[in-house]
Amino acid sequence: MRVDGQPALMLGGSNYLDLAGDERVVSAARAAAREYGCAAGGSRLINGNLEIHEALERELAAFAGTESALLFSTGYMANLGLITALAGPEDVVVSDALNHASIIDACRLSRAETRVFRHNDPEDFEKLAGTLSGFRERILVADGVYSMDGDIARLRELVPIARRYEMRVVLDDAHGLGILGETGRGSAEHEQVEVDVQIGNLGKALGSFGAYVACSATLREFLINVSRSFIFTCAPAPAAAGAARAALSVIREEPWRRRALLERAAQLRDGLRAGGFDTGLSESQIVPAILGDNQATMRLCNAALARGVYAHGIRYPSVPDGGARLRFTPMCSHTLEEIDEVVRVFHELAHADTHE
Numbered sequence: 001m002r003v004d005g006q007p008a009l010m011l012g013g014s015n016y017l018d019l020a021g022d023e024r025v026v027s028a029a030r031a032a033a034r035e036y037g038c039a040a041g042g043s044r045l046i047n048g049n050l051e052i053h054e055a056l057e058r059e060l061a062a063f064a065g066t067e068s069a070l071l072f073s074t075g076y077m078a079n080l081g082l083i084t085a086l087a088g089p090e091d092v093v094v095s096d097a098l099n100h101a102s103i104i105d106a107c108r109l110s111r112a113e114t115r116v117f118r119h120n121d122p123e124d125f126e127k128l129a130g131t132l133s134g135f136r137e138r139i140l141v142a143d144g145v146y147s148m149d150g151d152i153a154r155l156r157e158l159v160p161i162a163r164r165y166e167m168r169v170v171l172d173d174a175h176g177l178g179i180l181g182e183t184g185r186g187s188a189e190h191e192q193v194e195v196d197v198q199i200g201n202l203g204k205a206l207g208s209f210g211a212y213v214a215c216s217a218t219l220r221e222f223l224i225n226v227s228r229s230f231i232f233t234c235a236p237a238p239a240a241a242g243a244a245r246a247a248l249s250v251i252r253e254e255p256w257r258r259r260a261l262l263e264r265a266a267q268l269r270d271g272l273r274a275g276g277f278d279t280g281l282s283e284s285q286i287v288p289a290i291l292g293d294n295q296a297t298m299r300l301c302n303a304a305l306a307r308g309v310y311a312h313g314i315r316y317p318s319v320p321d322g323g324a325r326l327r328f329t330p331m332c333s334h335t336l337e338e339i340d341e342v343v344r345v346f347h348e349l350a351h352a353d354t355h356e
């Protein structure tokens with residue numbers, strides 16, 4: 001892409017499978033806009049409920065392997081609507097320390113007791129889980145792939161603990177959907193566990209916009225009736241729904257995309273590590289290079305851009321203070337040579353920095 005007019009290799013977005021500009025996805029968006037117009041024209045409960053929303057929900061549920069699914073206008077709103085519906089003042093939500101901001105805000109808004117366990121630490125989670133028998137509902141909420149570190153939730157250990165303590169398991173798989181697991185169903189499939197509720201995002205691997213909750217038919221009905229971020233907002237634009245439907249079928253038919261993406265990420269991770277960069281716990285398509293210092297991070301970010309590589313400089317509050325980093329998110333369509341070029345640029349910049 002071009003950044004301020006200069007060509008750059010893009011390693012900074014969530015269009016992981018390069019579907020946002022895919023001709024099939026764009027045509028489907030165009031066709032949906034032509035058929036339904038550019039706006040849904042209201043809330044789903046008033047006059048914004050369109051056939052294309054329900055068709056997409058059926059397809060998402062089939063993909064997720066759940067009874068049903070419910071669209072939300074964004075992932076942020078899905079977390080808000082779901083968690084405030086499931087938990088109230090007599091309940092407890094147990095949340096990973098690095099969960100997404102929308103989960104943190106949802107917990108606050110729910111007025112449930114919130115307990116936080118050390119990031120991706122089943123032992124710490126179990127210690128907490130054993131102290132919660134006084135609450136009515138007990139809910140474990142975790143991201144599937146942590147968006148700033150690129151590690152995957154240790155669901156194989158966390159879920160059995162949650163089951164032992166009769167907790168409901170909610171998984172926000174914004175970055176795992178379409179990428180992880182044998183068929184691209186995401187982190188739960190990767191970890192070979194069943195969770196109770198999954199949140200999927202249409203604005204990342206699916207190259208569109210919006211999100212959904214995949215769940216039982218009963219929970220879907222409940223959410224329709226109580227989720228304020230579902231009820232009091234405009235329904236998703238028809239073009240976004242059309243694009244997501246097309247992207248979902250590409251994801252089903254072209255597994256090479258997720259395989260290529262994970263291969264590019266591994267190549268990048270190995271290359272950065274070989275150049276002395278700390279890639280932390282990354283094991284997915286999200287690859288950080290953790291520097292710690294804000295200024296050094298932004299200096300490296302700008303120097304890389306001047307050499308035609310775009311990676312995000314991330315600072316507090318997106319990551320803990322002192323955890324500043326460059327965050328690379330390759331795409332399945334980067335060539336092996338392009339990733340080599342990125343690695344070469346960063347080796348040279350690291351060398352230049354240590355000799356400054």
Ligand SMILES: Cc1ncc(COP(=O)(O)O)c(C=O)c1O
Pocket residue numbers: 073074075076077100102143147172174175201203210211
């Ligand atoms: C884990 C996670 N959950 C939720 C969201 C919010 O999704 P959206 O951008 O659709 O609001 C994001 C990303 O932005 C995310 O990374």
